[in-house]
Amino acid sequence: MMNNSFGKVRVRFAPSPTGGLHLGGVRTVLYNYLFARKHSGDFILRIEDTDQTRFVEGAEQYIYDCLEWCGMIPDESPAKPGAFGPYRQSERKEMYREYAEQLIKDGHAYYAFDTTQQLEQMRLDFKTEENSSPQYDSRIRKKMKNSLTLLSSEVEKLIEEKTPYVIRIKIPENEIITFHDMIHHEVSFDSNVVDDKVLLKADGMPTYHLAVVVDDYLMKITHAFRGEEWLSSAPVHILLWKYLFGLNKMPQWAHLPLILGPNGKLSKRDGAKFGFPVYAMNWTDPRNNEFTEGFKEKGFLPEAFINLLAMLGWNSGKEQELFSMEEFINDFSIERVHKSGAKFDYEKAKWFNHEWIKNSxxxxxxxxxxxxxxxxxxxxxxxxxxxxxxxxxxxxxxxxxDFYEQAVYFFQAPEKLDLDTIKPKWNEAKTNFFETFSKKMDEISWTTADIENAFKNLAAEMNIKPGELQLPMRIMLVGGKFGPAVFEIAHLIEKEETILRIKNALTLLNS
RNA sequence: GCCGCGUUGGUCAAGAGGUUAAGACGCCUCCCUUUCACGGAGGAAUCACGGGUUCGAGUCCCGUACGUGGUACCA
Known part of the structure; x- marks a missing residue:
């Protein structure tokens, strides 16, 4: 798939390193990755660390670890720079200002000197019943302290005096901003309800809005996939593309549906509350030591994790539900991604993992x-x-x-025996049977079939139904009512161990 | 509040005007198995609501309700 003036498909996953990578994040990576591979394109990881107050130690490394575990290694990233670096926005800081200045020159942006307190006051002053949270928009900006209301000499003076300022986009009035989304198709907004977003912050860092547009342009991104939470700010991005680089160079957008929790949006709190992971891997926030469980450590196979995530919001149209990464790459199409959010179902997630374990x-x-x-x-x-x-x-x-409980008895005698299920029907004849059987074991060649034959023959001799003895035998060896064929287990744990476990169980039963 | 997006069983979903409305998870019954599972056969359960358009609507249009996202010098 070719796009506009660029040849090769290039997509990016652009997280901010604030800690943790939840289901929705991984799925966004996945759809990006599948699309890139399907179209022989590049998959780029760009770290969006423009908010320095939210920087979290180790968060970037954690993202690499998760991507590696999932088998989705970026072609270009801070760790593996390509020709479009740097790949951390904090290291690109100087690149953004010129675009912001250009917008001012062209009349699409302006300097704003309002302090935080003044902004708060504005929100208070203009709050009405119909408008509970007034925005810095075409109406309000005329009443604020910015280069639209100030004389140019005043503006120059303020800047000279190093007064902190931001650069805001000047949203046009009475325009319908329409764009095509690969999932939602035509989406449109009235420019009158879009506010003058800050583009460049007082610390000189760009906001997401400026950075994403500039970087997608500079990095030659052809298709931009991101969560639906971004749909509302899309008009700002569209306008920025129009003013800066031209709509014909803009990537194709796809706003991915959200993944929801049992009641509403999925949060890491849901994980703790409902007992399922929401992050790809264990994550401990270094700031407060708060721990959040990951799918990896919970015992998920990465293939299963990918599989279940892909099916949450996309469907091939075929009945097949189990897909390998290769199969996904082959079958994936962004057009078949759903419009609506999907509720995460942990039971189904476990089913996927179970299937993958069985097939591994x-x-x-x-x-x-x-x-x-x-x-x-x-x-x-x-x-x-x-x-x-x-x-x-x-x-x-x-x-x-689960392998622990299901296999530990092959390596050590069970710590607890579920005697309650056999005690009620226990009697001397059964004790007798097991004592005799233990003695006869020396005559048995220790194969599964021979153990079973000997067991059943002796039961017949002693006139006891084998069925009444098999469950006790299992509990003696395994500890509970589970596990594979009991004679197979006896065979595998060897003769001496079998005799020992029967003996110990008999002691307990007859005490 | 305003704006955007969405709405097929409990959950994931197929479906692109005419179907007995697939399939999967979970649940229930039975078979297999004198354990648990696997496997197999069945079952209950759905087009949010109201108006249109049409010979015919889950599919198209409008409204309502509900859900969800945004409404930050966070992403």
């Missing part, structure tokens, strides 16, 4: 499960054995940590 090989899962056990102080020496166990239990695991 033991080789792939091994490092994750191995780490899990290591963190629980269980060292596994036999890699081949663990992989066998992984294949045996993976269909029972929705999240990686």
């Amino acid at each position: 090989s033991a080789d792939y899962l091994f490092p994750l499960v191995n780490d899990l056990f290591k963190n629980k102080d269980i060292t596994i020496n036999d890699e081949v054995f663990l992989k066998k166990i992984i294949d045996l239990v993976k269909e029972r695991c929705a999240l990686i940590p």
Whole structure:
């Protein structure tokens, strides 16, 4: 897909490094990434750190880590500069001013000297019932302290005296600003309800509005995808493009629908409240040590995370729900992204992960499960054995940590036995059976089939239904009512361990 | 308040004027399995509301309601 005067497709993800990367953010990256790959374009990471008061230590590195975990490495970024650097807006500070000055020269912007207090006063003074929050607009600006109301000599004087000022865009009156959005199609705004946004702040830094337009131009961005929360400020950006570079050079816009929580917009509070992660990876805010859980650490596979995110707001039109990144790249189209926000459903998210775990090989899962056990102080020496166990239990695991409960009894005797389920029906005959069975084990060649045969033959001999013995056997070995075939388990934990666990259980049952 | 955007089962969604309104998650029943899961077969459950347009509307138009975003020298 070609765009305007540029050849190659270039898209960007432009987060501000303020900490955490939530579901919606990752999905924005994803759609950018898929689009870039689909059209053999470039995927750029630009750090939008123009608000120096919100800088958070480690936040940029965290973004790289998340992108790497998800398998979406940018082609150009602060860490891997291309030909359009620098890639941090704070390092581009000097580039923005000339564009702001140009706008003033052309009559599309002006200096404003109002202090914060004066702005607050204005909002108070002009507040009415019909207008609960007055904006700095075409009507109000005539009453404020700016280069539109001041004499040019006064303006020069103020600037000479180093009076702090900002540069504001001068929104035209009575214009309908219309633009095409790849998802929403035609969107239009009345310029009379758009305010004169600050373009250049008193500290010389641009606001998002100026920076995004200038950088998208300078970086030759062809398609700009961002969250729908930006739709309301789109008219400012459109105007800026028109005044600065020409609408024909403007990237195509796509405003992505929001991802919602169980009641309304998704917040990190929802995570704590409903017990699901909202960030890609664990994040601890260095300012207050506030911890927010991540999908990675919760036990999600990155493939599953990507998969579930992609399906939240986009659909291929086919029945297929499980997609690899390659398949997504192949099938993705921005036109099929939905207009409306999607509510995040943790149950469905787990289903995706479960499917991915089931479909993953033991080789792939091994490092994750191995780490899990290591963190629980269980060292596994036999890699081949663990992989066998992984294949045996993976269909029972929705999240990686589930492997612990589902497999720990292969490595150590269960700490607690669910005796309550067998005690009511326990009797001497059963004790007798298990004692006899333990003694007979030496005669059994220790294969799953032989154990089962011996077990069933003895049950028949002693006139007990095998079914009444199998559950007790399971609880003795596993601790609870779960896990794969019980004779398979006996086979895998070996004869001595089997005898030992039966013996211990018998002691408990008869005490 | 004002402005923008949106609205198909509880959730994700297919659907682009004529369908018995797909499919998935979750829930329920049954089968498989004398465990749990996997797998298989069924089931309950939806076009926000009201007006138009049309022979015919989930699909087009208008209004209302509801949701959501913006309304910062934050992004």
